[in-house]
Amino acid sequence: METMSRQADIELVQELAAGHEGALAEVYRRHGGPVLGLAKRLLRDPNLAEEIVQEVMLRLWNNPEKFDGSRGSLRSYLLAHTHGRSVDLIRSESSRRMREEREAHLAVEAGLSLEEEVWEMALADHVRQALSELDTDVRKAIELAYFGGYTYREVAKLLDTPEGTIKSRIRSGLQRLNGLLANSGLAPVS
Amino acid sequence: MRVEVDHYEVQDLLGAYALNAVDAAEEIAVESHLRHCDDCREELEQHREVAALLSTTETFAPTDLWETIVRQMPTETASGPTNTSEPPPIALEKPHADVVPRRRRWLQPIAAAAVLALVVGTTIVQTARLGAANEQLALARANVTELTEELERPPLNAAVTQAMTGVDTQRLTLGSQVSGSNAIIVLMPDGTGFLAEHTLQPLPPDRTYQLWAIIDGKIISAGILGSDPGVVPFRIDPQGFAGFAITEEVAGGVEASENDAVVAWLEV
Numbered sequence: 001m002e003t004m005s006r007q008a009d010i011e012l013v014q015e016l017a018a019g020h021e022g023a024l025a026e027v028y029r030r031h032g033g034p035v036l037g038l039a040k041r042l043l044r045d046p047n048l049a050e051e052i053v054q055e056v057m058l059r060l061w062n063n064p065e066k067f068d069g070s071r072g073s074l075r076s077y078l079l080a081h082t083h084g085r086s087v088d089l090i091r092s093e094s095s096r097r098m099r100e101e102r103e104a105h106l107a108v109e110a111g112l113s114l115e116e117e118v119w120e121m122a123l124a125d126h127v128r129q130a131l132s133e134l135d136t137d138v139r140k141a142i143e144l145a146y147f148g149g150y151t152y153r154e155v156a157k158l159l160d161t162p163e164g165t166i167k168s169r170i171r172s173g174l175q176r177l178n179g180l181l182a183n184s185g186l187a188p189v190s
Numbered sequence: 191m192r193v194e195v196d197h198y199e200v201q202d203l204l205g206a207y208a209l210n211a212v213d214a215a216e217e218i219a220v221e222s223h224l225r226h227c228d229d230c231r232e233e234l235e236q237h238r239e240v241a242a243l244l245s246t247t248e249t250f251a252p253t254d255l256w257e258t259i260v261r262q263m264p265t266e267t268a269s270g271p272t273n274t275s276e277p278p279p280i281a282l283e284k285p286h287a288d289v290v291p292r293r294r295r296w297l298q299p300i301a302a303a304a305v306l307a308l309v310v311g312t313t314i315v316q317t318a319r320l321g322a323a324n325e326q327l328a329l330a331r332a333n334v335t336e337l338t339e340e341l342e343r344p345p346l347n348a349a350v351t352q353a354m355t356g357v358d359t360q361r362l363t364l365g366s367q368v369s370g371s372n373a374i375i376v377l378m379p380d381g382t383g384f385l386a387e388h389t390l391q392p393l394p395p396d397r398t399y400q401l402w403a404i405i406d407g408k409i410i411s412a413g414i415l416g417s418d419p420g421v422v423p424f425r426i427d428p429q430g431f432a433g434f435a436i437t438e439e440v441a442g443g444v445e446a447s448e449n450d451a452v453v454a455w456l457e458v
Contacts, residue, residue, distance in 0.1 A: 021263070025256065025423050029413060032251030034242075050255050057259050072235045076242035080208075083241070087210045127243050145211035146241055152206040153213065164202075171205030174237045181243055 009074035017064040024061050031075050032057070035082045042086040042149050052089070056082050083146070090149045130180035138173040141166050195219045200230055208237030250443050252398065253416030361386075364434055364453035373436060373453050381428040383412075384421055390452065392418040393438060400439045400447065404456070406430035414443040432457045 015023035035056055039049035056078055060067065067077050131139055137159075144155045152170060156163040195203070195216070200223040206212050207220045224231050358379045365372040373388035390399060399415040403426040413424040415436065433456035437449045 021260070022423065024259075024263075026425070028251060028256050028259070029424065032256070034245050036251045036255070038245045050258070053251060053255060054259050054262065058262060061263060071231070072238055073242065076235075076238045079242045079245050080210075080238050083245075084210050131244075142209070142244075145206060145209040146244065150211065151213055152211045155211070167202055167206050170209060170211065171202065171237075174205045174208065174240050177240045177244075178236050181240060 007069075010069035013060070013064050013067050013069065013074065016061065024057060027060065027074065027078075028057060031078050034075065035078050038079055038082050039086050041147055042083065043089060048089065049086075052082055052085050055085060087149045127181065130177050133180055134173055134176060137161075138169045138176070141169040142173045142177075145170055195223065197223065197227065197230070200224075200227070201233070204230060204233050205237055208234055208241060250411070250414040252414055252441060253419060253422055257416075257420065362434065362455045364436060364455040366451070366453045371453050375434055375455070377426075377428075377431075379428060381426045381431070382423070383426065384423050385415060385419055386421060388419065388453075390419065390436070396441045398439055398441045398443060399452070400437050400443045402435045402437065402447065402451075403431060404433040404435070407432070409435070409447075411443065411445070417441070 012023050012026055016027065032053060036049055036053050039052040040046060043049050043052070059081065060078065067074060134142075140159065141152075141155055141161075144150050144158060145152060148155075150158065152166045153163050155161075155170075156166040159166065200220050203212055203216055203220055207217065212220065224234065360377045362375045362377060363372055364375060371389050371391070373390060374386045375383055376386045377383040385401065393399065395417055398417050399419055401412040401415055401422075401424060402409050403412040404410075405427055406429075410426070412426050412434070413422060415422050433454065435451035435454040437447045437451050439447060439449065
């Protein structure tokens, strides 16, 4: 199923590269929801999030050759770009106000609210199950980095933990999740 | 600032890098290493696939936003791909088969009726009468005007036109005696379809129409249509297909509708 889906992505991007607008419409239909959801979650601003979605889709339309189907799925490619651009926006000087608001919530973020928000997202049951099997410290580091948009150094400060420990927790946590999800047939087997 | 890192230091950073959680100098160092290290590239790919699974909410992005993107394409793509009038390609992936509503007042009567209609050949109208609250869902196949007006978006217009010229293309009229509205869906044998025409009333910005397909007795979301839909493409699994319904929902759509259908079409 993973292979079929990956192959479908590759064919879709090939069609898109040939100039078929309908192919981008199909990309949007398949992946637009998660892309928008991630941008909203990070930016907490629906308008900015929609701008990110536009940028991500138009980037794919203008530069389809940047997607390499042999290196990952189209969804992970789009989400990685969405995450990167959202984080850029969060960290940019022009979003000083946004950052100040975020920092005002730091104490809350370091607590359980972010974790709860993640759980409120419509994660598939097996993903939720896999997350629940991580140690709390590991899960929190991943959630703050990915959904909070913090660097691992910032996460270390938030959690009052050495930077090296956070760095290792993020990596080992992702590897553990990969193993757990691979058993569900979702993640690529290493 | 330049940061020199060796293979093991990069490996240690890969998780954070995959989550965009490294600083700029580290990012440059990791990217430099990735150019010549297959092992690290492979590990990075795995981290990103996992992150993508964490992001997945399986909701649909609004049609309005898609229309905004389309409007930007001519100027954004001056040096990019050339638009053609060909229809979307065929996907191998089943469309959102995991998005199956769990709560829906109108689901069971329709799904049961659809299955029953397939099995015993009775009409959906007769079956639907058993549920008074859902009576309006299955009653109407209203007569509607011919699809003759020029559609708004040229590429989709061409795609719909091409779809309608297909020998095996179905043109389905969703209707309701209660709402008085109707909608025409063009559906090709491979499951590619379009909401081509309708008389649905525009909704406030915080509301949307949502399309549902009845497949193997299950109600599966086939797409968010927006508050004032134009021509909307979608794709369903044609195997076991037995009907469509359109509901009104909050903007962004829902996984499981609890609302009555505004219009519906069920296979007899």
